[in-house]
Amino acid sequence: MTDGEQGARDAEGTGTFVRLAQQGHVRSAEAVAADFNMPWAYALAEARAESLDGRLFGRKPSGQGGNGTAGRRIQLPAGENSFQKALSEAHANSFKTGKFHNVRAKTQNHFFTITAELACRRVFTYVALPVAQNKDTRVAGEILTVSRPRVKVWLTFEKNTENLRMKLCIIGTGYVGLVSAACFAEMGNTVTCIDVNAAVVEKLNAGSVHIFEPGLEEMVQRGRADGRLRFTTNLADGLAGADCAFICVGTPSLPDGSCNLDYVRGVARDIGRSMQTNLIVVDKSTVPVGTADMVRGLIEEELAARQCGLAATVVSNPEFLKEGAALADFIKPDRVVVGTDSDRAATVMRELYAPFARTRDKILVMTPRSAEMTKYAANCMLATKISFINEIAAICERVGADVRDVRAGIGSDTRIGYQFIYPGLGYGGSCFPKDVKALIHTAAEAGVEPLLLNAVEAVNFRQKQSMALRIEEYFAPQGGVRGKTLALWGLAFKANTDDMREAASISIISHLTDRGMKVRAFDPVAGENARRIFKENRLVEIVNGQYDVCDGAQALLVATEWNQFRNPDFERVKSLLTSPLFFDGRNLYSPAAMAERGFAYFCVGRKTV
Numbered sequence: 001m002t003d004g005e006q007g008a009r010d011a012e013g014t015g016t017f018v019r020l021a022q023q024g025h026v027r028s029a030e031a032v033a034a035d036f037n038m039p040w041a042y043a044l045a046e047a048r049a050e051s052l053d054g055r056l057f058g059r060k061p062s063g064q065g066g067n068g069t070a071g072r073r074i075q076l077p078a079g080e081n082s083f084q085k086a087l088s089e090a091h092a093n094s095f096k097t098g099k100f101h102n103v104r105a106k107t108q109n110h111f112f113t114i115t116a117e118l119a120c121r122r123v124f125t126y127v128a129l130p131v132a133q134n135k136d137t138r139v140a141g142e143i144l145t146v147s148r149p150r151v152k153v154w155l156t157f158e159k160n161t162e163n164l165r166m167k168l169c170i171i172g173t174g175y176v177g178l179v180s181a182a183c184f185a186e187m188g189n190t191v192t193c194i195d196v197n198a199a200v201v202e203k204l205n206a207g208s209v210h211i212f213e214p215g216l217e218e219m220v221q222r223g224r225a226d227g228r229l230r231f232t233t234n235l236a237d238g239l240a241g242a243d244c245a246f247i248c249v250g251t252p253s254l255p256d257g258s259c260n261l262d263y264v265r266g267v268a269r270d271i272g273r274s275m276q277t278n279l280i281v282v283d284k285s286t287v288p289v290g291t292a293d294m295v296r297g298l299i300e301e302e303l304a305a306r307q308c309g310l311a312a313t314v315v316s317n318p319e320f321l322k323e324g325a326a327l328a329d330f331i332k333p334d335r336v337v338v339g340t341d342s343d344r345a346a347t348v349m350r351e352l353y354a355p356f357a358r359t360r361d362k363i364l365v366m367t368p369r370s371a372e373m374t375k376y377a378a379n380c381m382l383a384t385k386i387s388f389i390n391e392i393a394a395i396c397e398r399v400g401a402d403v404r405d406v407r408a409g410i411g412s413d414t415r416i417g418y419q420f421i422y423p424g425l426g427y428g429g430s431c432f433p434k435d436v437k438a439l440i441h442t443a444a445e446a447g448v449e450p451l452l453l454n455a456v457e458a459v460n461f462r463q464k465q466s467m468a469l470r471i472e473e474y475f476a477p478q479g480g481v482r483g484k485t486l487a488l489w490g491l492a493f494k495a496n497t498d499d500m501r502e503a504a505s506i507s508i509i510s511h512l513t514d515r516g517m518k519v520r521a522f523d524p525v526a527g528e529n530a531r532r533i534f535k536e537n538r539l540v541e542i543v544n545g546q547y548d549v550c551d552g553a554q555a556l557l558v559a560t561e562w563n564q565f566r567n568p569d570f571e572r573v574k575s576l577l578t579s580p581l582f583f584d585g586r587n588l589y590s591p592a593a594m595a596e597r598g599f600a601y602f603c604v605g606r607k608t609v
């Protein structure tokens with residue numbers, strides 16, 4: 001038979017199969033399972049047409065029987081992770097007939113669903129599809145296409161999450177609170193968010209989000225539309241019937257570097273005054289060791305004053321998300337740290353986080369103190385890596401080495417790794433600076449001299465000043481920076497966020513404007529926040545156009561690594577600046593290429609051209 005004849009026959013065969021299916025001769029796996037009254041069955045979708053054996057596939061099935069018993073029975077094991085086990089068993093079983101492709105998971109209407117495409121070879125007349133159903137789980141299959149010798153089917157595994165749903169109250173709707181709330185609601189929980197800032201609550205209730213975080217607004221809107229996410233300023237309302245209350249308020253630095261726990265204390269007391277049922281109180285804010293005990297003490301004081309006989313269990317559950325990638329970090333966390341001495345609280349937290357830990361067990365249960373310390377240790381380790389590479393970059397500049405090559409050279413060692421060793425303008429943001437300070441404070445209070453952490457902070461301070469000093473030095477022979485204009489790209493402390501807390505741009509702008517330089521700055525999303533920060537500084541202008549800032553400026557500095565700065569129109573930049581002078585605080589470009597483009601180019605830890 002030629003290929004053409006074979007193709008024509010396949011087409012005819014497929015058409016025949018589809019007609020037979022339409023006439024009801026090809027039955028779904030569910031129908032077959034129902035016939036056999038098998039609640040847990042590995043049933044067969046049958047192409048029950050005499051003519052099919054002869055005409056469609058040209059031969060009879062061998063070794064498979066033909067009486068509807070070929071499928072292997074599959075039992076969904078009981079207990080934790082039964083769903084995953086069932087899936088892997090079904091997966092292993094599929095090797096008999098074919099392989100799964102396009103495995104996808106989603107949550108909708110209280111069902112956690114995995115769909116997979118099974119392309120079966122050698123299936124002839126019988127396609128084995130797993131079917132199972134009870135109130136918690138549905139497993140179903142559907143024939144999609146038939147094209148000899150392959151049959152494509154969709155297998156749908158659904159886990160009803162309704163009975164796992166919880167009612168949550170999230171207190172503080174900033175980066176951590178709002179992201180947590182949206183993600184918990186996405187997984188079917190009912191979440192009420194509380195914030196003392198009425199304007200923020202009003203905005204959220206109007207369907208928009210007050211912070212920039214990719215994908216967050218859409219997720220919040222989904223949660224609101226499904227009635228699983230709501231916002232209020234009324235704590236008692238949010239606590240009514242809640243299983244858990246999450247504390248997600250800010251914990252900024254006090255002038256002495258210690259952590260300001262005023263907001264946490266205030267919330268703890270408010271919870272004690274308002275709760276009407278026993279409650280698990282989860283501390284997600286980053287707080288010093290011992291805070292869970294303090295929160296429990298404050299709640300107990302309020303409960304005792306009310307003589308209501310209620311009790312609260314306090315859990316430490318620090319958050320590790322990164323702004324700019326917060327949703328992905330929350331949905332697929334590296335780990336979920338749960339600090340508790342209560343078995344019941346640990347079980348509740350396991351259930352709550354189960355949808356975020358499907359691939360492996362990610363829940364690390366430890367004491368509250370260890371959990372609190374883990375968060376500080378993680379952030380301080382990351383800050384240490386940043387200060388380390390920045391110090392190496394400073395040495396590279398003096399000794400004629402290139403930090404880009406050095407980074408590649410050390411990052412390839414798996415003990416070191418490539419992450420968090422990008423030289424730049426120093427760490428900023430709402431976490432690292434205050435958390436390093438807070439741990440220094442904790443160490444000192446505990447009688448440990450924090451030699452390393454002090455150095456990490458000192459290096460970071462120097463690094464944040466470094467570009468401003470370099471600009472000052474450059475203009476010194478030309479009468480200094482006074483009266484000159486610097487164009488600035490990037491104000492946020494890093495890309496993909498509008499957060500300007502402790503941003504390097506603030507140190508640089510303040511240093512240069514204190515010395516009389518004008519700064520004209522652009523950021524894709526942080527402009528509004530910057531306007532608020534610099535509203536008293538007449539030398540700062542926040543401009544909406546990336547290239548407009550360059551017009552008539554003496555130099556351009558890149559301070560944030562936004563994608564849109566990675567490959568700009570250099571000719572346009574050159575034509576707008578009064579001289580082709582480029583300071584790159586993020587090492588986005590190659591010194592050789594910048595020299596070719598005709599720029600005087602300064603970057604971090606690499607050759608100046």
Ligand SMILES: NC(=O)c1ccc[n+]([C@@H]2O[C@H](COP(=O)([O-])OP(=O)(O)OC[C@H]3O[C@@H](n4cnc5c(N)ncnc54)[C@H](O)[C@@H]3O)[C@@H](O)[C@H]2O)c1
Nearest residue numbers: 172173174175176195196197248249250251285286319323
């Ligand atoms: N931002 C991050 O990337 C990040 C990551 C991990 C951990 N953390 C930690 O999480 C905590 C929160 O950080 P954030 O960045 O989300 O803060 P944020 O400043 O963005 O938000 C805090 C919110 O809490 C609200 N609030 C203050 N007091 C309140 C009260 N009594 N009742 C209700 N709401 C109140 C504020 O109005 C604000 O909206 C901090 O401890 C921080 O260190 C932050």
